Amino acid sequence: MITRHNVDADGHPIALWEKSPPEARGAMLLLHGRTWSALPNFDLQVPGEDLSLMDGLVEAGYAAFAIDFRGYGQTPRDETGWLSPDRAAKDLKAVLEHIWLLTGRGPRPFILGWSRGSKVAQLTVQRWPELVSALVLFGYSPTFAGAPLADGEGDTPPAADPNSAVNAVSDFITPGSISQLAIDTYVKAAMEADPIRVDWRGASEWDELDPAQVRVPTLLMHAEFDPIATPEQRDSLFRALGSTDLEALEVSGADHMAFLESARADFLKALVGFMERHGGA
16 A cells, blocks of 8 residues: 655645555665656556566565655645756755654665656755665766756746657667556556646756765666666766765666566665665665
């Protein structure tokens, strides 16, 4: 069963989703990417298939949490209608503090940022490293500063750009890595959850991103066929990270959405192993 929490972030309700086993070994917070919110990505329910990353973490003994950033899923937009890197990081800080209270003030949660969520994760960890036990980055675009973000600095009215089924299937690249039923289910869930693209602004706020300032244990995961970053770019990011406790891992036969594809078991094994090595006993 999934539980929804409303986390107060400077007076705004942030939707936080939870699935937990009776005696959790630790907690992981999952951060979605640019286009689609938490549940289509991390709790996809397909008849006859096990694709939910949240369910997989629970089966491994970990509490699984996932956030909907402002404007995504069941978190409303605020009065500005926009989302920015700084605002997303501050909201994530509030969520991390809430999870720590929910889990009995035990070990700090692990955090996994996927795609643009990995940038938000890095920004947050640079500012408040004490809030996490360790960091996982996946599907990360390695442009350290000035990352493209000008989705509308006032040019496009907020809530004006609809999402599409074409966008929903665009990340499924590797032939045979996911069933057609799962793709169809994902498209339906994604379009229902996020019919309108969220409007981001504040591209210059990404300039704070500095891998050298990441000092917590970090796992950099990448998929073999992920088009977001080249191997050379991923290597450059890994060398630039400031943590003295670093791991890198390639998920074979997968692409940008490895956690929903046939590589899901390998993806989960890597996550769980990393958490076990860093206090999630």
